[in-house]
Every structure is written in structure tokens, then in C-alpha cells.
Amino acid sequence: MTLEKLMGEMIVCFRKYAGSDGNSGTLSQQELSEMAKKEFPTLCQSPKKDEILKEIFTQMDRDKSNTIDFKEFMIFLTCMTMALEDCCK
């Protein structure tokens, strides 16, 4: 898969979960949890996953709007990818 397609996949994925409540522009706490369970199965193996997901939502919601917009989602994904890359050195 090309990077061009990977970028498209990230947009499609965000909109898929963000659209559950009819508003496809933002992720609610519930939608983020749903995304995490399906998209980050390794993270969600933790018995503390509910606690972790609540903390992640708070961290992601940089403007404290109680929802995650696409920019906040991408910033989080970038930070996660950089942390993962650092682990794989």
C-alpha cells in the first residue's frame, strides 16, 4: 500500500467511527473507545483499558471541547507512531 493510500485510510477510519452518532466531524468518548477496541487490539488487551482510554481521551482533547476532531486525532496518531518507532530502534 502506498503512503498516498495510507493517508486515505486514516481519513476513512476516522470518519467511520466519528459517524456513529450522526456527526462525522468528531469522535465522542464512546466512539473513541469503539475505535480503540477495533483498531488498537494490542493496547486493549490491558485489564486497565477503560482507565487508559479515559486518560487518552483527555490527552487527545487539546481544546477541551469534549470531542476529538480530525486534527487532534492526527496529532495523537503521530505521537503514537513516533513512540512506536522509538521502541523499534
Added chain:
Amino acid sequence: MTLEKLMGEMIVCFRKYAGSDGNSGTLSQQELSEMAKKEFPTLCQSPKKDEILKEIFTQMDRDKSNTIDFKEFMIFLTCMTMALEDCCK
């Protein structure tokens, strides 16, 4: 493909091109051009692609080290994805 796997794909892709010159930690101008041609085929259809790629390299190289590290690569990819998402509204 899950987001977890997409993140891994981005790391693999960066290292694949960054490793051409034996140093897999950074992309040179030449390596970036190679990546762009393979990974952004739509962008590279432009007859001005060489000019555009030179400008992109300068923009990506935030610390002016004349190479692109993984962080710079991810910042660029994030900006591109946000711009793409904005176009698809």
C-alpha cells in the same frame, strides 16, 4: 487494515527508503525523491515535480540538517493528511 498496522506500515515505509544509502535513520533529498515517485504517484504526475520535490524537502527539513528524520517525516505526513481531509469535506 487496523490503525495499529497502519502505524507500523509508516515506519516500515520510512526505513525502506531511508536505508538506501546505508543510514536508515534519515532521508536524503535523493531518497525523498525516490519515495515520492513510488508513494505519491498522483503528486508525481506533475511536470513540475522536480521543483515541487525540492521545495517539499526544504519545508520538511525543519532543523536545516539537510536530511529528513522520522519526526520531520511524520509532521509532514500529518499536514498532508489534514490538507487531504479538508479537501474531502
